[in-house]
Amino acid sequence: xxxDSYNFSFDKSFGQHILKNPKVVEQIVxxxxxxxxxxxxxxxxxxxxxxxxxLERGKKIVAMEIDPRMIAEVTKRVQKQGYSYKFxxxxxxxxxxxxxxxxxxxxxxxxxxxxxxxxxxxxxxPMFRCAILMFQREFAQRxxxxxxxxxxxxxxxxxxxxxxxxxxxxxxxxxxxxxPKVESSVIRLEPKYPPPPINFTEWDGLVRLCFLRKNKTxxxxxxxxxxxxxxxxxxxxxxxxxxxxxxxxxxxxxxAFMQSDDQAMRQMLQKVRGAEPTADADKPSKAGLSKxxxxxxxxx
Numbered sequence: 001x002x003x004d005s006y007n008f009s010f011d012k013s014f015g016q017h018i019l020k021n022p023k024v025v026e027q028i029v030x031x032x033x034x035x036x037x038x039x040x041x042x043x044x045x046x047x048x049x050x051x052x053x054x055l056e057r058g059k060k061i062v063a064m065e066i067d068p069r070m071i072a073e074v075t076k077r078v079q080k081q082g083y084s085y086k087f088x089x090x091x092x093x094x095x096x097x098x099x100x101x102x103x104x105x106x107x108x109x110x111x112x113x114x115x116x117x118x119x120x121x122x123x124x125x126p127m128f129r130c131a132i133l134m135f136q137r138e139f140a141q142r143x144x145x146x147x148x149x150x151x152x153x154x155x156x157x158x159x160x161x162x163x164x165x166x167x168x169x170x171x172x173x174x175x176x177x178x179x180p181k182v183e184s185s186v187i188r189l190e191p192k193y194p195p196p197p198i199n200f201t202e203w204d205g206l207v208r209l210c211f212l213r214k215n216k217t218x219x220x221x222x223x224x225x226x227x228x229x230x231x232x233x234x235x236x237x238x239x240x241x242x243x244x245x246x247x248x249x250x251x252x253x254x255x256a257f258m259q260s261d262d263q264a265m266r267q268m269l270q271k272v273r274g275a276e277p278t279a280d281a282d283k284p285s286k287a288g289l290s291k292x293x294x295x296x297x298x299x300x
Contacts, residue, residue, distance in 0.1 A: 016067070018046045019108050019134070021175035028186060029053045031168050032106055032132045041102035041128075043094045043117070044110060048074035054106060055083040062100050063089045099124055105131035111180070114139050115155065122162045122191055131189040132168070140167060140185035154211045158204060164190045 019025060028050065034040060034057040045051045045063040051074055054061050061083075065071050071089055078087045090097065095116045105128060109117055114135050121131055135143070138151075143159055144167045145151035159165055171184040212221050221227060 016046065016070075016110070017108075017176040017178060017180050019049055019171075019175060020177045021171075022049075024169070024171055024175050025050050025053055027169055028106065028132055028134075029057065031186070031188065032104055033130070034058045034104055038103040038129075039101060041099065041105045043105065043107035045074045045089075046070055046108065048077040050106065050108065051087075052077065052081050052083070055081065055087060058086075058104075060086045060088065062102060063087070064094045064097065064099070065089060065091060066093050095120060101126065103129050105133070107131070108134045111136045111139070111182075118143070118159060118189070121189065122159070127191050127193055129190070132186060133189060134171065134184055134186050136180075137170070137183040137185045140187050143187055143189075154204075154207050157207050157211075159189075161203070162195060162200075163192055 032040075032054075034054065036057070036059060038058045039060045039062065040054050040058040042051060042054060042061055042063045045065055047070065051061060051063060055078065063074065065074070068091065071091055075087075075089060078084055090100070095113055099120070105121060107117070118133075121128075141151045142153055142155050143165050145153070145156040166188045168186045168188055171186060173179045173181070173183055176184075209221060209227060210218060212224075212227075222231075
């Protein structure tokens with residue numbers, strides 16, 4: 001049974017919303033398809049409502065948690081259940097800390113790290129079997145959106161290139177304590193193996209351009225002066241590196257996907273204008289940009 005009373009308040013900066021609905025917990029565990037030999041990674045175990053159910057099925061549960069109060073709570077709860085021998089907790093930020101080996105990942109995801117977490121999981125090696133992830137409903141809909149849908153976007157293209165994504169269940173905001181302001185959904189993510197043999201950084205640059213102006217055709221986007229200038233400069237750089245024998249092998253680096261759209265677009269605009277990226281390049285400030293460039297920063 002989920003517990004409803006705790007001796008501490010929840011930290012909004014960590015996006016803490018504890019899943020308290022036991023039926024939803026059971027559905028998530030069932031959908032995860034955990035085998036007795038599986039090592040399970042749980043990101044954000046909170047107070048352990050989902051953790052204790054996972055411990056009944058898996059060989060070992062490795063939990064990543066940033067809040068020491070939550071670590072103390074879930075550890076105490078696991079000890080009472082008698083599962084300490086197959087439980088490990090790692091204190092740290094799931095995005096900044098290295099992930100251990102695992103077969104299945106289960107996460108009630110803090111919504112502010114949704115996109116970075118998806119691409120970090122896809123990038124993880126060795127590959128895992130699947131991930132069962134809780135997201136904000138709108139984000140989940142973008143992950144599974146198909147071409148022609150209003151929700152289809154850069155995120156949809158990039159994730160579906162690298163993984164199979166399915167929507168599993170809808171979760172009411174009343175299933176959490178404290179309840180978030182939005183509804184949630186659970187999705188299943190399976191990395192594609194082998195991954196497509198492309199340079200992901202270059203691919204993401206192309207996709208970003210394609211979704212630069214949602215109300216423009218691709219032909220119109222690729223006729224923009226700034227875009228043409230940038231493509232021409234990239235073309236010259238590529239052949240200069242090729243002639244010098246400095247072309248690098250394809251790298252499965254998804255760090256570009258983990259940037260916010262504002263950060264990536266600002267860096268692209270600086271490159272078009274011939275300026276070197278500065279320490280302020282990661283800031284979403286629009287100071288000093290033209291009206292056209294300001295509009296570019298507004299699109300996803």
